[in-house]
Amino acid sequence: MSDRLLDGLTSRRAGIALLAVTLCLPPFYLDAFWLRIGLFSMAAAIGAVGLALLTGTAGQLSLGHAFFLAVGAYGYVWLAGEPGPGLPPGLAALLAVLLAGAAGGLFSPVAGRVRGIYLGIATLALVFLGHHVLLTADSVTGGFNGRSVPPLTLGGFTFGAGDPELTVLGVPFGAEERLWFLGLALFAFTWFTARGLLRGRPGRALAALRDSETAAGVMGVDVARHRSAAFVVSSLYAGLAGVLLALAFRRVVPDYFSLALSVDYLAMIVIGGLGSVAGATAGAVFVTALPLLMTRYADQLPLVTAPGSAEGFVGPTEAARYLYGAAIVLVLLYAPDGLHGIVRRARDRVRLRRPRTPGTDPVTSPPQPAAAARSKEHTP
Amino acid sequence: MNDRTPAAPPVLGVRDVTVRFAGLTALDGVSFTVVPGSVHALIGPNGAGKSTCFNVLSGLCRPAAGTVTLGGTELTRLAPHRIAALGVARTFQNIVTTQGTVADNLMLGRHALSRAGFAASALRLPRAVREQREHLDRVREIAGLTGLGQHLGSPVALLSYGDRKRVELARALCLEPRVLLLDEPVAGMNAAERARMAEVIGDLRAELGLSIVLVEHDMGLVMRLADDVTVLDFGRPIAHGTPDEVRQDPEVLRAYLGADVQAEDAA
Known part of the structure; x- marks a missing residue:
């Protein structure tokens, strides 16, 4: 039995190694367009994991994710840039993430008082407030036109178009290629830490909060503390995503961080399956990549016109919106536990056909995601 | 690692606890003492205030007057998670998982x-x-x-x-409790499940030596397991004693069966 367990562990390790190698290949084969899709997807995945922790696991509805992304993005630009303190970019990135976490911490007294849909509305105010500040605080944010993003430099290596010139295996490494590996490293960090959280003591406590706050308190969970901690942790991930987005865009503008962005992130975690890291990632890739792919291949799709042409039915951006609107409805109707749930059920079916393997560790399964239609249990 | 305390659990004392919900007095001067290592049952008709009493014990509900003490510690002003950390665990009437x-x-x-x-x-x-x-x-x-x-x-x-x-x-036991509050542990179970649960509760008390406070409508279970019984009616304690004493108390019969039991007895 321990042999089989060991086998399982080895094949798991091998699987992870294979995946890591595969994810390192694209910069050598794909052009900048695909690398940008990957980069935006990775950034979105980091942010979506943060929201999945807050909304999926801890059950706190947030429409303010765009605000925390903006704090991370603008925090980095201001801290590393001119005008601004002009800190070393690595330090600025770290401080920007912490700044987003601090913003979450400042908001947490509000989060500790209001619940459910009311919390959603309260976080909505953050987005409007944030957008207003981004537009008006010209000296820090650059106003309507935004600011250009200073490239990240770590130990003399720039994640930008040169300095030093770099060619790996005959492929010239420009900004996209370099940022790909930065994004990959940050995403791996997010994956590792978020899964550790979910499978550990804090994840169980957050899931208990979602299912019944009274019961969680009676079981020894400090309700107020965990409610605010969920906000801080989620904001830290949002800040990290914001920094990576800024680096990928090379220019930050206020209009990007609007309510629509918050809604996009909610769509990601719903499509992916609430409360799971893998689900949030899948949802993030879907929601991010779809509009970009539609724009690129617009001319080959029926009823969709190429960008810029006046006649025709729908533009590619609108078509992408329709498509993911339809995806959300389909997911809610047929798979309330999202893409992650579909995969899990398929895996269970395969497992049922095979003889059962004993010795699987029950606690390594993360807290189950909340089905969208599930209501809270009543407690006395 | 193993946090079970070998010493006897502390005394759980409830003194003159009164709870009011907007004019309704849910508990009115309730007092009882849970002897360390005993099973103390809290019974009464529906709406007698049993669950409210549990909510006071576990910190979900603040009493308007009175105190709850565990050993030398007063629980009345503590948040639920602090009370849990002191070793008071509970289950809920409706399952909460x-x-x-x-x-x-x-x-x-x-x-x-x-x-x-x-x-x-x-x-x-x-x-x-x-x-x-x-x-x-x-x-x-x-x-x-x-x-x-x-x-x-x-x-x-x-x-x-x-x-x-x-x-x-x-899950309540996983807290390694010194006092265990069980709110209707066999409600809705069939006979076989009830018997099994009664066995488990009996074993727990024998093996872990913890105090158990039990709210239950199943009189058979109460009579079998409890050392002491407190009877509540409309938030007021109407009787205290061993199961046998309580069973014969005229006040208890009246509360459970209606006012004319005494009259019929007298006739």
């Missing part, structure tokens, strides 16, 4: 006994990993004790009603 496996639920019960915080868990520090493994070992033991051993990896949602009730009990 978290989604996930039985093991997830039981590990949640060990929250107050473990330390790993957000940073340690996120970075999977060796200390957090080791702690989780050690607590999982104890969770397996407790699951065995409550007959849930083979369900440890099953999602709670797939278990039968009786098994889910036992998950709640096991």
